[in-house]
Amino acid sequence: MPSDRSSRARVSARSAVEPFHVMEVLKAAAARQRSHGDVLMLCAGQPSTPAPAVAREAAIRALDCDVLGYTESSGILPLREAIARHHRDAAGIEVSPEDVVVFPGSSGAFTALFLAAFDVGDQVAMTRPGYPAYRNSLAALGCEVVELDCGPDTRFQPTVEMLEALPAPPAGLIVASPANPTGTVVDPDVLRELAAWCEEHGTLLVSDEIYHGLSYGRPTASAWATSRAGVVVGSVSKYFSMTGWRVGWLLAPPALQRPLEVLTGNLNICPPAIGQHAAAAALGEAARAELDGHRERYAANRDLLLRRLPEIGLRDYAPPDGAFYAWCDIGHLTQDSVTWCRDLLDDCGVALTPGVDFDTVAGHRKVRLSFAGSTAEVDEALDRMAASPLLRPTTS
Numbered sequence: 164m165p166s167d168r169s170s171r172a173r174v175s176a177r178s179a180v181e182p183f184h185v186m187e188v189l190k191a192a193a194a195r196q197r198s199h200g201d202v203l204m205l206c207a208g209q210p211s212t213p214a215p216a217v218a219r220e221a222a223i224r225a226l227d228c229d230v231l232g233y234t235e236s237s238g239i240l241p242l243r244e245a246i247a248r249h250h251r252d253a254a255g256i257e258v259s260p261e262d263v264v265v266f267p268g269s270s271g272a273f274t275a276l277f278l279a280a281f282d283v284g285d286q287v288a289m290t291r292p293g294y295p296a297y298r299n300s301l302a303a304l305g306c307e308v309v310e311l312d313c314g315p316d317t318r319f320q321p322t323v324e325m326l327e328a329l330p331a332p333p334a335g336l337i338v339a340s341p342a343n344p345t346g347t348v349v350d351p352d353v354l355r356e357l358a359a360w361c362e363e364h365g366t367l368l369v370s371d372e373i374y375h376g377l378s379y380g381r382p383t384a385s386a387w388a389t390s391r392a393g394v395v396v397g398s399v400s401k402y403f404s405m406t407g408w409r410v411g412w413l414l415a416p417p418a419l420q421r422p423l424e425v426l427t428g429n430l431n432i433c434p435p436a437i438g439q440h441a442a443a444a445a446l447g448e449a450a451r452a453e454l455d456g457h458r459e460r461y462a463a464n465r466d467l468l469l470r471r472l473p474e475i476g477l478r479d480y481a482p483p484d485g486a487f488y489a490w491c492d493i494g495h496l497t498q499d500s501v502t503w504c505r506d507l508l509d510d511c512g513v514a515l516t517p518g519v520d521f522d523t524v525a526g527h528r529k530v531r532l533s534f535a536g537s538t539a540e541v542d543e544a545l546d547r548m549a550a551s552p553l554l555r556p557t558t559s
């Protein structure tokens with residue numbers, strides 16, 4: 164019998180990063196679904212729809228006709244051309260296929276970018292609240308995360324004043340607009356000021372634009388419209404409704420293009436071949452009507468939420484300018500959002516995301532509602548929440 168040494172396997176100190184607490188919610192929701200069959204998932208950060216029909220057809224064609232072996236590490240040319248065209252059409256910026264490097268999701272892009280741009284010990288600034296994977300992967304790579312405390316007065320977005328207040332310019336600044344978890348959009352003038360400040364101070368601006376295409380009235384500017392010194396992050400996961408296909412990309416300035424290509428070749432060899440063929444089709448004009456239809460449904464769900472959230476006592480939330488999230492304060496109900504979300508699931512089968520993943524300071528009194536599902540589901544979830552004792556403030 165071989166001896167069991169598994170308990171003595173080496174584990175690095177750098178791997179001790181925070182888990183996604185939302186995974187615990189998903190596990191509990193799956194258990195509730197098995198026992199009660201009544202779960203309404205307002206916790207998922209993804210569309211409830213499949214990839215657009217033309218993308219699925221392209222995938223079937225690729226399965227039938229293509230070897231689907233390794234591709235160029237930075238992505239197949241037709242996809243890089245489609246991405247360049249998409250940015251030209253959507254943001255009016257001149258992009259060539261050489262500017263584009265494709266990765267296994269924008270998550271894969273972030274890992275390669277952080278390695279390509281930052282060294283151990285470098286400081287990288289991001290908003291609080293913000294997307295936790297930035298913080299956790301930067302920490303695993305030995306970078307120091309500087310959290311910028313962002314509130315309603317700046318639409319939960321960073322400003323030049325916040326950067327000026329730091330002891331030294333950071334090596335990088337991550338801006339997400341529309342953002343997760345708040346859904347807020349950075350004002351185009353503020354983005355321009357941030358980009359200019361970053362250029363002047365040698366700070367790499369990383370502009371996460373993966374929720375572009377999903378905004379409800381406010382303009383969303385691309386960082387490359389004003390400064391090409393920064394990096395733009397894109398993905399087919401959100402507007403294009405293709406999370407599991409794992410295709411994301413960077414628009415990178417020339418100095419970073421080769422390091423990114425070399426790193427992704429080593430880390431990933433290439434992005435998924437079938438995902439690349441499907442994504443190239445999704446980026447074309449033929450998918451537009453279907454995808455705009457999804458956005459119209461999100462807009463209707465958002466209107467419903469804005470109307471009904473005050474009805475259930477949730478009056479304090481970030482303005483949901485884009486994406487498909489509402490970031491709500493529940494401080495009048497609890498100081499423990501994790502337990503409260505678990506109790507809500509037990510009480511009425513509605514799964515929300517506790518704020519602790521996104522905000523290391525105030526997350527215990529916040530929840531994120533996703534309105535990416537059907538309008539009927541969102542409405543039913545609000546009915547159930549209205550009837551739940553958990554939404555009634557305790558008077559003690």
Ligand SMILES: Cc1ncc(COP(=O)(O)O)c(C=O)c1O
Pocket residue numbers: 208267268269270271294339342343371373397398399400406410411
């Ligand atoms: C702000 C933000 N950036 C990046 C990602 C990663 O997305 P993907 O790897 O699917 O492109 C997410 C996923 O939810 C996100 O919310």
